[in-house]
Amino acid sequence: MPNKVAEDGFSGVFREAIQETIQGIVGENPAKALLYHLKFPESANEPAEFARNLRAVLLAGSPMIEAAIMKQLWNNIGMFSVHANEPGSFEERVRRARELFSERQKHLEVVAR
Secondary structure: OOOHHHHHHHHHHHHHHHHHHHHHHHOHHHHHHHHHHOOOOHHHHOHHHHHHHHHHHHHHHHHHHHHHHHHHHHHHOOOHHHHOOOOOOHHHHHHHHHHHHHHHHHHHHHHHO
């Protein structure tokens, strides 16, 4: 079970990955409109809800955006080279990233002592 600090840290990194990816693909102003329709940032607290919103808004284009978000997320947490092509649904891959981020944070806490 992730601790509160790790969970908050991951949530911030996940939101950043979403925002950076969408802005990078469509530009700043269109990204604001798209993120509004995705109910962002609230929907980012629940990856399954975010994915449903993304699929409802972008339809067939959502898998490409999901893949780009995951690549950015793995990059942001420093694990791109190992997990960039990890299989599973968007929700499963986000859950795995959250677990690994939490494990890494625990390890960093131990090392810092």
